[in-house]
């Protein structure tokens with residue numbers, strides 16, 4: 001069924017909103033070329049309420065009238081027939097349909113929002129005259145009149161539809177309406193405006209304002225400009241009627257849209273202030289409810305304070321982040337930078353993908369916030385390229401999508417994004433999204449800290465173990481390797497000897513009559529003598545000889561790669577060194593000598609301790625023969 005036939009069908013039901021008889025007469029008169037200002041004034045004066053409202057419009061500050069307009073004829077001259085026609089239409093529909101039978105439809109809120117939209121559209125039209133401001137007023141006032149039509153024709157069914165669609169999700173409402181009524185309020189609005197004789201540009205502008213081509217800002221046609229004005233006007237109106245809790249969301253929307261009409265923050269603030277003031281005055285005049293709305297500056301200030309109060313993480317959990325913004329939208333960059341810096345983060349920015357990539361690598365930000373569409377490189381390509389680098393794998397990436405469009409969001413995640421945010425969004429939402437990044441980064445830092453602590457602990461443990469091992473192998477009195485070490489080292493040397501056949505010798509060295517020293521000088525001085533003699537051995541032995549203390553006054557020297565004859569020279573050197581040593585142990589004034597048992601590896605020896613045993617026996621011989629001498633084990637003594 002075509003739009004026209006469906007509309008005709010609904011029109012036949014007789015419940016559609018309609019202008020008053022006076023308004024219809026005004027419309028008829030203004031369409032005729034021979035209508036005089038006096039005729040039109042007469043028609044208007046038959047409706048005192050309309051006359052008053054018309055004078056109010058004529059005296060509106062926007063028209064810059066120096067003297068107050070008090071006569072309808074002057075108002076007509078000032079405003080022009082076309083504007084009178086629009087105004088009469090809008091105001092009479094409002095008066096005729098200020099209440100109705102649909103219980104789920106809030107007529108007063110509807111007109112409150114519509115009036116704010118009308119005044120905002122009028123204000124915006126003064127900046128860019130896509131159409132005359134008074135015409136823009138009517139377009140704004142009637143931009144959702146299709147809803148009124150559905151509420152009038154299907155009061156019960158429409159109440160159910162409104163209940164089933166949450167909030168201000170217009171696309172969902174339209175889809176639901178179509179399913180139920182085979183038309184929707186957007187289509188009906190267009191049909192009604194056309195039916196009331198509005199020019200095509202107004203009708204098209206209103207219907208396009210539901211989803212204006214914000215992306216395609218190149219399109220500067222009057223319809224598109226009017227559509228953008230009406231869309232922004234609708235958003236300003238939402239801010240006017242919003243409850244305090246919804247104001248941040250409305251403000252974010254407004255700030256997002258403002259650049260599409262080249263409005264900076266100051267101008268947007270001024271406009272909003274004017275709209276709120278007019279809305280309050282007109283509301284009183286038309287018996288439409290209004291409310292107090294804070295100024296843009298107050299709203300922003302309040303939101304920032306609130307944001308700090310309500311949404312900041314406990315101090316212990318807050319982590320200042322290094323953030324890179326990638327966007328070619330100067331205004332957006334400025335806004336996001338302001339928000340993020342207010343939150344306590346440090347921000348850098350790149351205008352396109354390649355610049356973004358090199359900044360990530362050189363400045364190493366922890367978070368990258370990237371527009372879905374960036375010049376130079378597709379955002380998805382940008383994410384993938386980042387993830388291919390070692391550092392880029394750790395960066396937390398948030399992609400700013402233009403909508404909650406499922407495909408777009410999934411693609412962003414597939415390309416490596418950690419999160420996404422559908423535009424427009426508030427500073428509060430952005431801050432909340434960054435908590436995820438902060439938590440993840442803090443966890444990563446904790447893991448890294450723990451890993452570092454474990455590394456340090458293991459290194460300390462290794463040092464401690466080495467020290468323990470050393471202690472376990474070292475004689476505490478002389479710091480020479482102890483018996484345990486001596487035996488292990490001997491085993492190694494024996495294995496080497498067996499493998500390579502290199503000669504191996506060892507010396508068992510014992511101090512002579514040490515008991516007498518202890519008895520004479522005391523045990524402490526005896527200890528000092530043992531310490532000093534260890535040094536004598538250390539300095540007299542070759543660097544390849546391993547001097548150990550087996551215990552008591554007994555020492556052991558392992559002479560690797562050493563024949564018996566060479567070992568004899570070592571033993572002699574030790575004996576001589578001890579004999580000729582000048583003792584420095586305080587209180588000790590005696591002499592000392594040593595006895596040495598020497599054994600060298602012989603063919604046929606099976607175990608390393610055969611060699612040790614032979615040396616020990618040789619020592620016994622040396623003692624027996626009168627001490628202060630070296631005895632070499634003979635082959636016949638064992639082993640070979």
Ligand SMILES: Nc1nc2c(ncn2[C@@H]2O[C@H](COP(=O)(O)OP(=O)(O)OP(=O)(O)O)[C@@H](O)[C@H]2O)c(=O)[nH]1
Pocket residue numbers: 477510511512513514515516518522523524525526527530551552553623627
């Ligand atoms: N001061 C001190 N004395 C020790 C230590 N270990 C063993 N001794 C003493 O060394 C002495 C060894 O005496 P003996 O085994 O009788 O032999 P000796 O007096 O050296 O006589 P010969 O070996 O036959 O020449 C004992 O008096 C032990 O108490 C020690 O760590 N410090």
